[in-house]
Amino acid sequence: MAISFTGLGSGLAVSDIVDALVNSEQAPAESRLNTKEGKLTTDISAVGALKAALEKVQTSMEALGDSDNYQKRTASGNDDFISISSDKDAQPGSYNVKVDALAQAHKLSSPAFAADEAIGAGVITIGSGANSFSTVLSATNTLEDLRDQINNGPFTGSDSNDSVVATIVTSDTGQHLVLTSKETGEDNAITITVQDDDGNNTDTGGLSRLAYDVSDADPVNHTTNLTQVNAAQNAQITIDGTLTVSSNTNKFTNVIDGVDITAKKLHATDDDLSDISVTENNNNIQTGLNSFITSYNELLE
Known part of the structure; x- marks a missing residue:
C-alpha cells in the first residue's frame, strides 16, 4: 500500500496513523506465519509418530526372526x-x-596360647587353592600379631592373601588361632608350613606348633599340629x-x-x-506374534 502526505502541519496524529497502517499490514503476515508454524509442528509430530511405529514393527519382526525365541x-x-x-x-x-x-570351607584351630605369649620366630607359609603367601614372625610376636599379619600383611615378596581368613577364639584354656578358607571344596584345603628358627619345622615347640600339612599321599609325612574343625569338602x-x-x-x-x-x-x-x-516352552511364539500384530495395526492407524 502506497502512503503519501501533503504536509506535516495539518494537525494530524501522524505517529498513530503510521502505527495503525503498519499493524494492518503486520497482522495478516503474522497470521500466515503462525498457520505455517502450526502445520510444520503437526507434520513433525506425525513423522515422529510414524518413525516410532515403524521401529516397533521392526523390533517385533526381529523378535519373530530370532530362532532362540522358539527354542526356550x-x-x-x-x-x-x-x-x-x-x-x-x-x-x-x-x-x-x-x-x-x-560343599564346605576348610577350618583349622590352633592349640591354646596365652594372650601375651611369644609364638616363635621364623617364616610361616599358608596355602589354599591356587593362592599361597608367607609372612615373617619375630621372637616377640604373639598370636594376635600373627592373625593381623595373615589378614593384612606384611607378606614376603609380592605375596598376597586371597584365600584365608584368620580369627582368634578365646576359650577357657587360652587363645586359639582359627583359619578358614574363603572358598569351599577339597581343592581349597589349607596347608601351613613353617621355617622355625629353632631348626625343627614339624614338632610341637616354637612356631612349628602351627604347622598343618596333609598334602602328601603318605600319611606318615603328614603334620597335624592344628585341629581340623571342618574338613574341606x-x-x-x-x-x-x-x-x-x-x-x-x-x-x-x-x-x-x-x-x-x-x-x-x-x-x-x-x-x-x-x-x-x-x-x-512355546509361550514366546504366541507372545511374538501378538506383539507383531499389535505393532503392525498401530502403524496402519
Whole structure:
C-alpha cells in the first residue's frame, strides 16, 4: 500500500496513523506465519509418530526372526533341597536328584596360647587353592600379631592373601588361632608350613606348633599340629540313582545339558528325591506374534 502526505502541519496524529497502517499490514503476515508454524509442528509430530511405529514393527519382526525365541525350555524342580535354572540348550526330559553332601570351607584351630605369649620366630607359609603367601614372625610376636599379619600383611615378596581368613577364639584354656578358607571344596584345603628358627619345622615347640600339612599321599609325612574343625569338602549329588557328580561349590553348572543345579540341603534317608522336569516352552511364539500384530495395526492407524 502506497502512503503519501501533503504536509506535516495539518494537525494530524501522524505517529498513530503510521502505527495503525503498519499493524494492518503486520497482522495478516503474522497470521500466515503462525498457520505455517502450526502445520510444520503437526507434520513433525506425525513423522515422529510414524518413525516410532515403524521401529516397533521392526523390533517385533526381529523378535519373530530370532530362532532362540522358539527354542526356550522350562525346567521345574525347585524345592527345599535344590534350585535349578535352564537355558535353550536344555532338552525335554525328567530326572531325580539326591543331595549327598554340601560343599564346605576348610577350618583349622590352633592349640591354646596365652594372650601375651611369644609364638616363635621364623617364616610361616599358608596355602589354599591356587593362592599361597608367607609372612615373617619375630621372637616377640604373639598370636594376635600373627592373625593381623595373615589378614593384612606384611607378606614376603609380592605375596598376597586371597584365600584365608584368620580369627582368634578365646576359650577357657587360652587363645586359639582359627583359619578358614574363603572358598569351599577339597581343592581349597589349607596347608601351613613353617621355617622355625629353632631348626625343627614339624614338632610341637616354637612356631612349628602351627604347622598343618596333609598334602602328601603318605600319611606318615603328614603334620597335624592344628585341629581340623571342618574338613574341606565338595558338594555331591546323585542323578537318577546312578550318576554321581561332585563340585567345589554347591552349584553344578550344566551338569544336565542346559540345566544348572544348586544344592541347598542334604536328603535324609526317608526324604523324597528332588524331581527335575524339562519341557518345551512355546509361550514366546504366541507372545511374538501378538506383539507383531499389535505393532503392525498401530502403524496402519
